[in-house]
Amino acid sequence: MGRIVLDKVTKRFGSVEVIPPLDLTIEDGEFTVFVGPSGCGKSTLLRLIAGLEDLSSGKIEIDGSDVSAVPPAKRGLAMVFQSYALYPHMSVRKNIAFPLRMAKLDQAEIDRRVSNAAQVLNLTDYLDRRPGQLSGGQRQRVAIGRAIVREPSAFLFDEPLSNLDAALRVGMRLEISELHKRLETTMIYVTHDQVEAMTMADKIVVLRAGNIEQVGSPLDLYNQPRNRFVAGFIGSPRMNFLEGAVAAKHGAHAIGFRPEHLGLSLTEGEWKGKVGVAEHLGSDTFLHVHPENGGETITVRVDGEFSARHGDIVYLTPIADKIHRFAADGLRIQ
Amino acid sequence: MSRAVTTRRKTINTVLAWSIGFLIFFPILWTILTSFKTEAQAINDPPLFLFFDWTLENYAVVQERSDYMRFLWNSVIIAGGSTLIGVMIAIPAAWSMAFVPSKRTKDILLWMLSTKMLPAVGVLYPIYLIFIELGLLDTRIGLVVVIMLINLPIIVWMLYTYFKEIPGEILEAARMDGASLREEIIYVLTPMAVPGIASTILLNFILAWNEAFWTLNLTAAQAAPLTAFIASYSSPEGLFYAKLSAASTMAIAPILILGWFSQKQLVRGLTFGAVK
Numbered sequence: 001m002g003r004i005v006l007d008k009v010t011k012r013f014g015s016v017e018v019i020p021p022l023d024l025t026i027e028d029g030e031f032t033v034f035v036g037p038s039g040c041g042k043s044t045l046l047r048l049i050a051g052l053e054d055l056s057s058g059k060i061e062i063d064g065s066d067v068s069a070v071p072p073a074k075r076g077l078a079m080v081f082q083s084y085a086l087y088p089h090m091s092v093r094k095n096i097a098f099p100l101r102m103a104k105l106d107q108a109e110i111d112r113r114v115s116n117a118a119q120v121l122n123l124t125d126y127l128d129r130r131p132g133q134l135s136g137g138q139r140q141r142v143a144i145g146r147a148i149v150r151e152p153s154a155f156l157f158d159e160p161l162s163n164l165d166a167a168l169r170v171g172m173r174l175e176i177s178e179l180h181k182r183l184e185t186t187m188i189y190v191t192h193d194q195v196e197a198m199t200m201a202d203k204i205v206v207l208r209a210g211n212i213e214q215v216g217s218p219l220d221l222y223n224q225p226r227n228r229f230v231a232g233f234i235g236s237p238r239m240n241f242l243e244g245a246v247a248a249k250h251g252a253h254a255i256g257f258r259p260e261h262l263g264l265s266l267t268e269g270e271w272k273g274k275v276g277v278a279e280h281l282g283s284d285t286f287l288h289v290h291p292e293n294g295g296e297t298i299t300v301r302v303d304g305e306f307s308a309r310h311g312d313i314v315y316l317t318p319i320a321d322k323i324h325r326f327a328a329d330g331l332r333i334q
Numbered sequence: 335m336s337r338a339v340t341t342r343r344k345t346i347n348t349v350l351a352w353s354i355g356f357l358i359f360f361p362i363l364w365t366i367l368t369s370f371k372t373e374a375q376a377i378n379d380p381p382l383f384l385f386f387d388w389t390l391e392n393y394a395v396v397q398e399r400s401d402y403m404r405f406l407w408n409s410v411i412i413a414g415g416s417t418l419i420g421v422m423i424a425i426p427a428a429w430s431m432a433f434v435p436s437k438r439t440k441d442i443l444l445w446m447l448s449t450k451m452l453p454a455v456g457v458l459y460p461i462y463l464i465f466i467e468l469g470l471l472d473t474r475i476g477l478v479v480v481i482m483l484i485n486l487p488i489i490v491w492m493l494y495t496y497f498k499e500i501p502g503e504i505l506e507a508a509r510m511d512g513a514s515l516r517e518e519i520i521y522v523l524t525p526m527a528v529p530g531i532a533s534t535i536l537l538n539f540i541l542a543w544n545e546a547f548w549t550l551n552l553t554a555a556q557a558a559p560l561t562a563f564i565a566s567y568s569s570p571e572g573l574f575y576a577k578l579s580a581a582s583t584m585a586i587a588p589i590l591i592l593g594w595f596s597q598k599q600l601v602r603g604l605t606f607g608a609v610k
Contacts, residue, residue, distance in 0.1 A: 050510060051509075052506050052509065052510075071509070072506075072509045072510050073509055073510070073511075073512045073513060073514065074512075077510065078510060078511075079506075079507065079510040081503045081506070081507060082503075083501060083503050085501070085503040085504045085506065085507035086504075086507075087504065087507075087508075087522055087526075088504075088526065089525045089526055089528075098508075098511050098513075098521075099511035099512050102511055102512035102513045102514075102517060103512055146507075146511065150511070150512070156510075
């Protein structure tokens with residue numbers, strides 16, 4: 001079980017309000033990702049749920065019981081930290097066993113659970129090493145092992161992959177997703193990387209300055225962003241925005257269209273422009289086009305290879321039903 | 335940063351360093367040498383350096399006249415006891431200052447240190463009266479408490495700087511793993527801070543061992559440690575230089591040996607945090 005309810009939760013550091021009153025429900029078994037730019041309060045929110053920070057007001061419920069005043073040790077949650085936070089003076093075995101030792105389990109049960117976790121996470125050969133003798137990916141696995149052995153009601157991840165190199169990050173992302181599918185335990189995952197959010201989440205919570213901008217499934221956010229901030233934050237490369245006369249033609253303050261929702265032609269189209277930078281990835285090609293009328297650079301994605309070079313003239317046409325319209329206050333016009 | 339250093343320069347620096355080292359060590363060396371002379375040779379003019387009749391007579395006399403082992407035992411109890419109790423009080427104090435600082439933490443640290451700026455003799459009278467009142471004069475327990483309190487600011491400061499180096503996330507991880515505050519300190523913080531705690535203990539043991547002001551003023555016969563043992567040989571009359579030296583040598587020998595074996599730990603402790 002692991003249904004977590006935040007009810008008018010706030011957090012102030014001195015006179016600075018980091019989290020204004022915030023309501024959120026995380027269903028049992030859900031993989032929820034908190035995403036937002038740095039300083040948006042996502043880590044603070046996670047630490048409030050963990051109990052590592054005290055609430056300024058409001059309350060937090062786990063499975064129906066109010067835990068607002070319960071210390072972190074008693075909330076039944078497990079956390080994986082960005083720095084892994086392994087105990088450097090203990091072997092991998094002792095690190096993983098630590099929460100079980102604190103729970104006063106008998107030795108046979110501890111051994112059984114530790115060897116299970118080690119098997120699941122491919123750590124069996126490293127059980128007698130110290131954290132200092134492990135690679136970044138292995139350390140991350142130990143941190144996860146330490147979290148899963150105690151069978152918590154929910155897992156909290158605080159940017160767990162940001163210290164890993166790109167290749168390892170993709171691998172660990174899959175491992176964590178697999179783990180979630182198998183354990184079916186609630187997971188709350190904090191990241192600033194929208195690709196992690198899109199690929200892993202059942203539910204994404206987009207935060208800005210402590211406020212929830214939108215909650216929804218990855219594709220909800222992609223297809224129906226509530227406002228310009230979410231539209232720009234979700235999706236890579238980010239959405240193109242145009243203001244002024246072009247937007248007015250669509251009856252909006254601004255219009256937005258994703259790089260993948262543009263038609264590209266060498267002969268004709270709605271807007272004419274000159275190619276600035278062309279990024280050839282093989283699987284797709286990204287062109288950064290400077291419009292002839294001097295507006296903002298438009299990014300366009302083309303499937304596969306497209307031979308365009310700096311200075312080439314191209315024509316762009318947005319796909320009509322994929323254009324998002326935004327009002328002056330940033331909200332999307334339905 | 336690397337600089338080319340000429341051989342000549344190196345030689346000069348080496349000679350200079352050894353000379354200064356020798357100069358600082360000389361009084362101790364002289365004490366040790368004197369302890370092997372006869373009283374007459376000890377005050378010989380010009381002073382005798384190495385060529386005299388080496389004798390162990392002073393040691394025999396000193397041991398005969400006073401019970402060295404009793405003073406040694408008192409020193410061990412007073413230095414060991416005050417350090418142990420001090421560390422037990424200082425670990426939780428330093429923990430709270432390093433990991434849950436309040437607005438006043440910096441002030442408290444400075445205030446604690448400021449008590450060391452007061453000349454000890456300034457509080458001799460009140461403490462003496464308190465000791466009489468509580469019947470603590472010339473007791474080991476009394477000295478353990480006073481010396482522990484006197485060194486406590488240094489112990490807290492040292493541990494505080496060590497604890498500051500330990501990432502808070504690791505302690506938070508322990509909390510998430512279900513450790514109580516006591517378990518967090520015993521199983522996670524203390525083992526990680528072992529090098530720091532060891533050098534803190536060492537330094538404070540040495541400070542307590544050499545503490546003379548309070549031990550001389552608050553003890554007579556029962557609880558007198560080695561510092562009082564040395565002092566009992568300093569006399570305005572008669573020839574006591576050689577015996578005084580022998581007593582001094584016996585008093586500093588244990589701590590000198592301890593210091594020698596733990597110098598690596600000690601140097602690390604004293605320079606910790608200076609370069610990061």
